[in-house]
Amino acid sequence: MTVEAYQSFALHSIQRLVIKRSLVCLRASLLLLSLLCLPAWSVIEVDRLSSPELSARYQQLVAEYRCPKCQNQNLAESNSPISIDLRTEIRRLLEEGASDAQISDYLVARYGEFVLYRPRVQASTYLLWLAPAVLLLLGFLVVVFIIRRQKRATSTAQAALSGAEQAALQALLSDVENQQNKSKNSNKAEVE
Amino acid sequence: MGRIKLFIPLIIFVVLAAILYWGLGRDPNAMPSALISRPVPTFQLPALEQLESTEDDNLMVAEQAEILDESLFLGQVSLLNVWATWCVSCRVEHPYLMDIAETGVRIIGLNYKDEVGAAQQWLAKYGDPYAHTISDTTGGMGLDLGVFGAPETYLVDHLGVIHYKHVGVVDDRVWRTTLQPKYQQLRDALDEQKNDS
CATH class of the missing domain: 1.10.8.640 (Cytochrome C biogenesis protein)
Known part of the structure; x- marks a missing residue:
């Protein structure tokens, strides 16, 4: 890479950085401006x-x-x-x-x-007033339900796993025992 | 149980779709009047036709003018039509009001926040369907009636009680499907009462 090429590359990236920065600045100031505009209406006719x-x-x-x-x-x-x-x-x-x-x-x-x-707050607006609280409670109950089910599922899974393992273990053991007995018997038969 | 659970999202969807579909057909601007089943608010305002407009059109000579009040509605079933010359839809509605007035329907006009001279010219030019026209230049009676824009049409019975409010232009469809049946019902009830006594 020649010195000239390096210089132009460096210049280019600096330019890009400057443009990016100024865009960010612009956006921030626009946001600030829009926030400042919000309370403008509230000044209306108050002085009268x-x-x-x-x-x-x-x-x-x-x-x-x-x-x-x-x-x-x-x-x-x-x-x-x-x-x-x-x-x-x-x-x-x-x-x-x-x-x-x-x-x-x-x-x-x-x-x-x-x-x-x-x-x-009256009979026709109870639904309107109470709905947020009811929905929040409902959401809370659903969360509780899901958490409890997950807990139960993991605990039973552990128990089942060890149970299954034990059963498999028992099966394996009995298999081995059977085979040993068989081979013993056949040995005996051969001897006799 | 597992099977039923699978259908829960579908059920929620169907219920939501039904509610939203029902909402689609409703007019979001439809607003029931707060004055249904209540008497027309009290007022004392000059009759438009007897006012004389001066050159600047804001001052009028009201000394001789007949003062109308809520007793105007007693004894007959009437429509109370809120109109103004600045209201474009009122111009659209006007020929139809002429038509129904010709069939014997009693219409009371409420000239709402208007210039007296312009309103008088309007009636002279396009015809006057109103049995009486109340001149409400300041909009005070409009405010008491809960008017939020012209044209508006109220159905008032022979005791001066408001039975129905239509916001917007009264055209053939509105008249035949909603206003006329209610109007006729009130007329019939009044006629029956008269025959009994």
Whole structure:
């Protein structure tokens, strides 16, 4: 390998390393940027409320209600006219001194349980609330069952193996004994 | 026992497939109204046809205008149709509303978050299928009704109780398969009541 070729090879690999590094950097900074973007919506319209306490409650409330028109967004995220109206209505109720429960009742009376992203605990939602716990318990039971079966299988396998070995051993031994007896008998017969 | 165990994945698959197939046929946007079996919320709003729109179209002279309220629904079975001139689907629906109004169905209009002048022009141009039109420029009554977009159509009985809500355009299919049977049922019940007394 000539010196020139070696030099160009070295240069090339350095270049590749630099490109790779900068790609990693780019990816990391993009990820960071996307994380920074997440809470952006929560700043919406908060400054229109009279006190910081109300603003905090408002932020919490608009995140908990679902936009009736665009059903995969909450009131905070959605910019549909109905969400804007409902946000205005929630601000009005907050300024009038309504409690969180009153605001919830107000919205449910008009738009149904559907608008609650945190459904009430009642007969129709027991399944929803209890399913995770039940499924977790079920999974736990399955794991316990599998572990216990494996343990039993290994312990019985050991016992069976030694039992079989013993039986084989016995068989071998008796075979040997039989043969010895036979040969003894035949020897005797020959002598006689 | 071993045999049955072999079938467990198949059973799980069949159950899951059945549930998912059932879900496929359902409309994810279908949302039952919270006001079914409840009276139409109280309101006091001007009748659209009696409002005078000024040049900037936001202010109106409401002094002389007739004020409508929930007693509007008493005594007759009606449809309450939520509409606006900014609503494209309402334009699609309008000719069909004209048709059913002609057959004697009483339709009350709720002009929702609209400009008075534009709404009046609309009715003058395309025809007026409504027995009365409530003008709800701020959307307050729409909010009380749980309206989340026009067009919406409510079926209200002679006592002012809401029986059904249809979201979206009322066309021939919707009218014949869902709305008309329910409407007819209420009409028949009312007629029977009248005959008895």
